[in-house]
Amino acid sequence: MVGIAALPGIVLMGLSMVAVGVSILALLLLTWPVYRLLVVVSGGREVERQKQEQPSEGMAWPGRRHVDVKIIDESQAGLVQAQPVDEVAGPERT
Secondary structure (H helix, E strand, O other), X not given: OHHHHHHHHHHHHHXXXXXXXXXXXXXXXHHHHHHHHHHHHHXXXXXXXXXXXXOOOOOOOOOOOOOOXXXXXXXXXXXXXXXXXXXXXXXXXX
16 A cells, blocks of 8 residues: 555656656757867867877977976985874974
8 A cells, every 4th residue: 555655756756767867868969069169179189199299208398488397205314204293183293
């Protein structure tokens, strides 16, 4: 008896889910042509080609300067690691 009374609610929940799916599909159908138009107008594919055509290691981008970096391992540098401070209590004061 209770199962029969629940059928209209179950049907309405199913129809609501279908309505949400149809709404999302309608938005995608409306926005896809606008997206394609903006890609063509803005030259979006041009940017992707430029990313693929990065200069080799010996060449530099125009307007950029080259920075040499040397990474030093902590054990080789003789650095002493600081002891963590308890953030709640703070450092001990004498």
